[in-house]
Amino acid sequence: MAQIIVLGAGMVGAGAALALQAHGHDVTLVDRRGPGEETSFGNAGFIQAEAVEPYPIPRDLRTLVAYAAGRTNDIVYAPGALPKMAPGLWSYFRNSAPARHRQISAIYARLTQRATADHQPLIAASGQDALIRRTGYGQVYRDPRALERAARGAERLQRDYGTASEVLDGPALARAEPALKTAVPGALFWHDCWTCADPGGLTAAYAALLVRRGGRFLTGDALSLAQSGAGWSVATKAGRIDAERVVVALGPWAPDLLARFGYRVAMLWKRGYHGHFDSPAALNRPLIDDANGVVMTPTRFGLRLATGAALVDRKAPADPVQLRRGAAAVADLIELGPRVEEPQWFGHRPCLPDMLPLLGEAPRHKGLWLDFGHGHQGFTLGPTTGLLLAEAMEGRRDALLDALAPAARPSVLR
Ligand SMILES: Cc1cc2nc3c(=O)[nH]c(=O)nc-3n(C[C@H](O)[C@H](O)[C@H](O)COP(=O)(O)OP(=O)(O)OC[C@H]3O[C@@H](n4cnc5c(N)ncnc54)[C@H](O)[C@@H]3O)c2cc1C
Structure with a gap:
């Protein structure tokens, strides 16, 4: 079991936090606002198992x-x-x-096609079927x-x-x-x-489920993230917290934090x-x-x-x-x-310009994990990429995880 801080309590961060907790980790979810109050609040609320191809730029x-x-x-x-x-x-x-779009879609479809099945147990356990x-x-x-x-x-x-x-x-x-x-x-x-x-309400209910299952939600600023010893620390309203690993699930704000660690996100x-x-x-x-x-x-x-x-x-x-x-x-x-x-x-x-979420460990920082860039389907995909992230942390390697990992995508993360 590891101590893990998940930064960002949108659908992607909430999905990641629950999946990591289900894999036995001690998880703290941190956001400067309440859970599900930003992009995951205002979207159209579609959980899109049918969205097998990400939106390309039309070529005609x-x-x-x-x-x-x-x-x-x-x-x-x-x-x-x-x-x-x-x-x-x-x-x-x-x-x-x-x-190229066909290759990308073959990967994308493997994510979206399981999205409703990955949401279902969370919808049920959080009591939000209505x-x-x-x-x-x-x-x-x-x-x-x-x-x-x-x-x-x-x-x-x-x-x-x-x-x-x-x-x-x-x-x-x-x-x-x-x-x-x-x-x-x-x-x-x-x-x-x-x-x-109520997409924001469902996201908040997932965060509440995390807490009911023994995790924590804390208010804090992700930009306070610093390396501390062999791990990471973040300043929260409840004081400084430390963990071995941190997950960046800040959606549109992820590039701002990563710039502080020398990464450029396209x-x-x-x-x-x-x-x-x-x-x-x-x-x-x-x-x-x-x-x-x-x-x-x-x-x-x-x-x-x-x-x-x-x-x-x-x-x-x-x-x-x-x-x-x-x-x-x-x-x-x-x-x-x-x-x-x-x-x-x-x-x-x-x-992200290759239309796939970024998922995996940052190339130059041990214990800094990335889970963002879900574009048009982050409300759909949060639980799915969360489960994949938990498996990647356990060392699973396969074609799908390799295709999403930062190492394979220098044009997206440098
Ligand atoms: C109009 C519209 C319609 C959409 N419709 C759909 C749809 O029907 N289906 C679908 O699947 N997707 C849809 N999307 C896309 C979807 O909303 C996003 O992909 C998804 O919400 C991204 O989730 P996230 O958790 O990555 O980001 P967010 O939900 O934005 O979460 C990021 C979190 O990081 C926090 N944060 C930021 N900076 C800091 C900081 N410094 N310190 C602490 N916390 C911080 C924020 O407060 C926020 O809670 C739509 C998007 C839009 C704009």
């Missing part, structure tokens, strides 16, 4: 021109932010080449050609990975989702995805926004309006609209243009109702 000229011209709502960018992001975006673009819907989600298409293309893509995923989906024409969609006001050509339903009505931050609406529309499952890049997901706080990616400076103030456009666009599909008044939330998807 038409889509790229549409992005450049600002004609899409799923991606927007601030021109001033691009020069700083250019090396990371270029590397991401190269990794999006079809052959938060989870197992009715999948629907991707709604307003253009019949787009639906046809999506259906062909779904057939390929079925062939390559066994991913189940179902194409619904307009009338079948209207029967499945009577709250829709407008007839559309149809939708693609992904049945293997689970969704959560992270791209894809900002996303959400807003809640007091909607009378009772959806049976979350829906995505494909043409407008907006997710509609029923939550405890109201109908949550969540947006795609904004490539902007990490410190730029909120500018929820995608949310405004998305809300205007879906208003003809469902009765949105009034916007719930609340401070404008946004968060950053911590994306």
Whole structure:
């Protein structure tokens, strides 16, 4: 048994802490805020066993021109932010080449396909089953050609990975989702995805489970991390704590801490926004309006609209243009109702240019373990990468762990 500090109590840190505890370690989870109050709070709440391929950068000229011209709502960018992001975006673009993307997806699918199974015991033990819907989600298409293309893509995923989906024409969609006001050509339903009505609440419940099982949650600043003797120490409100090993699960903030130890992380931050609406529309499952890049997901706080990616400076103030456009666009599909008044939330998807989370021991520091960079699917993958991390600490080596390890990825961590 080792003493281990896990820095960051988002879904990734909570998942890692529980897995390490289950492997017999004495675990302390540390965050400067409460558990699950940052990116793991504001996401769309999808636990995506069907997300076998990570999002590539599109390579066809038409889509790229549409992005450049600002004609899409799923991606927007601030021109001033691009020069700083250019090396990371270029590397991401190269990794999006079809052959390379296939190799990456073969690894990614091994993570996502087990994600619901890895969440299940934690959902049950934390008593949060009521938060989870197992009715999948629907991707709604307003253009019949787009639906046809999506259906062909779904057939390929079925062939390559066994991913189940179902194409619904307009009338079948209207029967499945009577709250829709407008007839559309149809939708693609992904049945293997689970969704959560309170992603931050589930993360907090996982952290509470850790404590119930004998672990600790402490408030502290990860940036106080220092080497001490053969191990590591962190300053917390309860005083300095020491451990043999430390896990960096700081999501979007991981590069800030690692810079202090001489590491450069090639992270791209894809900002996303959400807003809640007091909607009378009772959806049976979350829906995505494909043409407008907006997710509609029923939550405890109201109908949550969540947006795609904004490539902007990490410190730029909120500018929820995608949310405004998305809300205007879906208003003809469902009765949105009034916007719930609340401070404008946004968060950053911590994306690495090779689209895989980073998992393993830091190359130049013994006992410094990394578990971050989960991009679009960190809420999905926290428990899974946690379990893999626990196995990696026990010395397990295989093709999957090698592919995620820092040593194999000098372009991601230097
Ligand atoms: C709009 C949007 C929608 C999304 N939808 C989905 C989805 O449906 N499904 C899905 O799987 N993923 C989704 N994602 C992605 C997902 O939210 C992230 O990948 C995931 O939350 C990352 O988890 P994390 O634990 O790595 O980071 P976080 O949840 O951000 O946790 C990091 C923690 O580190 C702490 N921290 C930071 N700095 C310090 C410090 N100095 N000291 C102490 N603590 C510190 C923070 O307080 C925070 O609690 C979405 C993201 C966005 C933005």
